[in-house]
Amino acid sequence: MLKKITFDNCLRVVSEKTEIPTDNILAKDKSRLVSDARHLFFYTCNEVGVSPAYVREYVKLYTGGVNSPQTGLIKYGIERIQRMMADDKNVDSLVKQIIEECIQ
Numbered sequence: 001m002l003k004k005i006t007f008d009n010c011l012r013v014v015s016e017k018t019e020i021p022t023d024n025i026l027a028k029d030k031s032r033l034v035s036d037a038r039h040l041f042f043y044t045c046n047e048v049g050v051s052p053a054y055v056r057e058y059v060k061l062y063t064g065g066v067n068s069p070q071t072g073l074i075k076y077g078i079e080r081i082q083r084m085m086a087d088d089k090n091v092d093s094l095v096k097q098i099i100e101e102c103i104q
Contacts (some may be wrong), residue, residue: 003050007058010048010102014041017098026059028067039077042069043095046078048102 015022020037029035045055052074060068085092 003054004058006048006102007045007050007054009104010041010044010050010098013098013101014044017094026062026067035077039080040095040098042074042077043081044098044102046074047099052078 011022011025014020014037015025018025018033018037018040020034024034025037025041027034042052042055046052050058052071055074056068056071081091081095085095
């Protein structure tokens, strides 16, 4: 139950910061803006203790079974955000701010 609350907080915060609706973040939309937000969501969940396995199950639950990202895709998203953070201090700062808001 606590992981679901954390998942919900991360989804809300990432949606607010990226201005991408939560439904789009959880959908299979492959546009760059949406996939960036989705990867950011995966990374943030991972950082606050919601493992890829839980993310996969909660996404499946929220989408009525329509979408259930593979663990490899979630891990790819996490690694992509790590690279972006290493390359850009502004991204690093934004991600850290989002993580802080998720755990409040």
